[in-house]
Amino acid sequence: MKIDRINLQPDYSISRIIKGGWHLAGGHGNISEEKAIEDMKAFVEAGITTFDCADIYTGVEVLIGKFRKKYKAAFAAGDLAPIQVHTKYVPDYSALATLKKEDTTQIIDRSLQRLGVERLDLVQFAWWDYQFPRYVETAVQLAELQRQGKIRYIGVTNFDGPHLQEILDAGVPVVANQVQYSVLDQRVEKCSNSIMKKNGIQYLCYGAVAGGFLSDRYLNAPDPTQPLENRSLTKYRLIIDEFGGYDLFQKALQTLRSIADKYEVGIAEVATRYVLQKDFVASAIIGARNLNHLEKLQQISGFALDAGDLQLIENIIGQSTGPAGPFYELERDKTGKHGRIMKYNLNEE
Numbered sequence: 001m002k003i004d005r006i007n008l009q010p011d012y013s014i015s016r017i018i019k020g021g022w023h024l025a026g027g028h029g030n031i032s033e034e035k036a037i038e039d040m041k042a043f044v045e046a047g048i049t050t051f052d053c054a055d056i057y058t059g060v061e062v063l064i065g066k067f068r069k070k071y072k073a074a075f076a077a078g079d080l081a082p083i084q085v086h087t088k089y090v091p092d093y094s095a096l097a098t099l100k101k102e103d104t105t106q107i108i109d110r111s112l113q114r115l116g117v118e119r120l121d122l123v124q125f126a127w128w129d130y131q132f133p134r135y136v137e138t139a140v141q142l143a144e145l146q147r148q149g150k151i152r153y154i155g156v157t158n159f160d161g162p163h164l165q166e167i168l169d170a171g172v173p174v175v176a177n178q179v180q181y182s183v184l185d186q187r188v189e190k191c192s193n194s195i196m197k198k199n200g201i202q203y204l205c206y207g208a209v210a211g212g213f214l215s216d217r218y219l220n221a222p223d224p225t226q227p228l229e230n231r232s233l234t235k236y237r238l239i240i241d242e243f244g245g246y247d248l249f250q251k252a253l254q255t256l257r258s259i260a261d262k263y264e265v266g267i268a269e270v271a272t273r274y275v276l277q278k279d280f281v282a283s284a285i286i287g288a289r290n291l292n293h294l295e296k297l298q299q300i301s302g303f304a305l306d307a308g309d310l311q312l313i314e315n316i317i318g319q320s321t322g323p324a325g326p327f328y329e330l331e332r333d334k335t336g337k338h339g340r341i342m343k344y345n346l347n348e349e
Contacts (some may be wrong), residue, residue, distance in 0.1 A: 003015045004016040006202075012121075023287040039062070042294065051086065058346070084115075107121070108150055122151075124155050126136070129334075135167070151175075153176070164201075174201055174204070179192075181206075181278065182205075183203040183214060183256070183316075184236075184239050185242075192320055204285060209286065210269050211230075219253045219257055220253075223246045255315075259309045269299050277304065
């Protein structure tokens, strides 16, 4: 079954499941370059033609660039469908106070070189700390690079509503906001939905399966012992605490499992489908490290949750305590438990 598609812009179609690249950047086990490239081909053949990466995901832009180069003839002949590569521009925390246009240009040029392209499909701009006010100025610089032909579309990453509005007011044509969105976290709904509607912006969502926690693997399983296997699991285990704790999380899994039985799919597929049916959501970014989950990802296009299913999920969410506050505020606190696990200067490293 082919993956559904959606127009992010009238002339720009993406797959509703996006292959995430963070899991290829290290810290999630050994990665075979040859195997990763062949896996990319299999994902494209299955209809997942859109890839998410970042300037700070070590080696991932280069890896996608090698995939493009190896199958250049297949793309040209139409044997492989065209791909869309969404990268990010994430200035280091240490650079936020002094960031200049030439710094921005240098990183964008580096992404172009790594990916082996003349124009980046979508650059998603992130900013660690709003106390440094250059985020509007830097977004304007990206718009200048767009006019020069180096960037096709501009998006943002982890921006809350008010700060996104500042960028829009400066005339930057934002088409997407990449955000964390899941059964466990609906913060974006409270601060961004009205802006998304007014400006025709769509969400690209990570965390739909909470790093794998929203899956059958954790149903009726004991709370995993610390330390967890990787930063992704640590991050989402903290979100479970914000949601209401491990017991409520288990109730959520049981609810999702009852819905999954109805459609003969897994918990992860229901959790992803839930996000895809939310307002203003274009796609869900799934960090599939290999082909193990490809068949299950294809199942997501084969069913839709009905009103009764959605109400069951909302009943569980109604019992949760959070996460609360503006979107991504918890993660921006460098002294808090969410912020302490972040790495803020990966370009520098």
